Amino acid sequence: MNSLFTKIFLTFWLTAVLLGVSMIGVSRLLGGEVIAEAQRDLAARAETAAALWREGGAAVTARWLHSQPEGARVMLVNAVGEPVLRQRMSRRSLEHLHGAMEPGVHPTGPGHVVIVAALQGVEPPLYLLRELNPGQLPLMPVWLRILIAVGVTGLLSYTLAALLTRRLRRLRRAAQALAAGDLTVRVGRPGGDEVEALARDFDQMTDHVRDLLDTQKRLLRDVSHELRSPLARLRIALELAERNRDQSLQRIGKEADELEALITDVLSLARLESGQSALERREVALHELVQQVVTDADFEAQAKERSVDLAANDAVTLAGDPVLLRSAIENVVRNAVRHTATQSTVHVELHADNGTAVIAVRDHGSGVPPEAIGRMFEPFARVGEARERGSGGYGLGLAITGRAVQAHGGSVSAVNHPEGGLLVTIRLPL
Incomplete structure (x- = not known):
């Protein structure tokens, strides 16, 4: 039962x-x-x-x-x-x-x-x-028939009502505790009927709310940290402006551009996470879009003695937002270029597999510690705890990739390649 x-x-x-x-x-x-x-x-x-x-x-x-x-x-x-x-x-x-x-x-x-x-x-x-x-x-007698009917139905109805209301009261107390800010409350039990299934769904909702709040706190902390460095450099540049006006103005412009890019990424991520970023779906030639990303990334990688190549034998078309898709793929490819070894090539592969477009990006870097892979697509997640840009960590780019791919009903994952480097795979439904 x-x-x-x-x-x-x-x-x-x-x-x-x-x-x-x-x-x-x-x-x-x-x-x-x-x-x-x-x-x-x-x-x-x-x-x-x-x-x-x-x-x-x-x-x-x-x-x-x-x-x-x-x-x-x-x-x-x-x-x-x-x-x-x-x-x-x-x-x-x-x-x-x-x-x-x-x-x-x-x-x-x-x-x-x-x-x-x-x-x-x-x-x-x-x-x-x-x-x-x-x-x-x-x-x-009529009175006896009524008495028997009331007694039998009353007993069984009371038993059923007590069974249901006891568990619903437990769920209500948990909801009140959650509203009071207790994110550790849990009410689900293994097995059971629809009420227990509702309790387990409540637990999943509580976990999701807790994760969202933790992400929000971490986002605020990390944004504050990320803004501190360019602001400090801006102040230094302003102090030096009196000595070398032209060079200081260039530095100020560069830092302002970085601040603008950071704020743009934060706003984009916030819209994606809140679901406020509506997809402008249209027919997208994915093979052409990936080719454009690879061409641009390869041009930039040449200056760092690296390269990017593409293996795409299929013409893949899907309905999606071309701006979000380009941003998602570009973030993965640029991260691969940044972390791959000098004199190495970032390999990008595109193919269709059972109604799914698969984009695989592999670099030849040092890979990612296993304990950090699960956090790669979180906002401001990095390989290490250090926040310096030179640390080679992952910031907002992969978080935007993850949310953009999810908005298209797809998935993104990362694993360390057996022969070295990191392999990031994006899957999008066709």
Whole structure:
């Protein structure tokens, strides 16, 4: 019974069954008392009939039988069930009893019974019969039927309600704790029904909220850190401006450009994470877009004694935002160029695989520590804790890549290549 639907269904079904069984049981109990009373009454009449038969014969006995109340009429039969006197009884009862005259209670049909009592001291043997039909068996009083219905349904309904509300109260307390700022509260349990599944979803939501808040705190901390360096250099450049005006102005312009680029990336990442950056989907020739990125990256890499090549045998087309896609791919390729070894080549591969466009970018650098790979696509994540730009860490670029790819319904992953370097793979649905 792991399903809430099953529990509710079985509860109502069991309620109906128990209600029916209870009604039948009480009816049988009341009917049994009536039959027992009728059996005692018929035994007393059999003694009277036997005395009348012995003293006055059939005529006296017949007058006595006809004088019985309409609702308590009895019938006198012989040992094979044939009427001795002219009396009426249902043919079904006589056929059922024919040849089987035994004192006692004999059911003859649904709600019908025939009671048989022997006349003592009479020869040949005679028997007195009384037929009870549903009209003579007692109906359960209305108040008793209502009481049974209320009792059975109330008990099972209370059990079901207690089961549900107890767990919902636990979930409510957890929601109140979460609203109060307790991000450690958990209510899910293994297995269970839909309520437990809801509790596990609540736990997942709590984890997600905690991660978002942690990311926000880290983002604010890292943005403050990243802004501190160019601002400090700006102040120094301003102090030196009096001595060397032209060189200082160039430096100020460079630092301003870096600040603008950083702020632009932060805003782009914020829009992607909040879902406010609407995709301008159109048909994109992905192979051409990747070729443009590789050409530009290779031109820049040549100045650093590095190169970038592309292996793309397929013409791949998909519906997407060309600006976001270019930014996502370009960030990965530029990071690979920055970290690959001098005199080495960054390999970019594009192919289609079962309805998915796969872009693989491999550098020939030193790779990434395994414990840092899982954080590569987080904002301001770096290989090491150092924040200097010369540390070779990963900043906002890969975080933007991750969010942009996710916005297109794809995924991005990174692994250390067995032969050295880092392999980043982007998968986009076609």
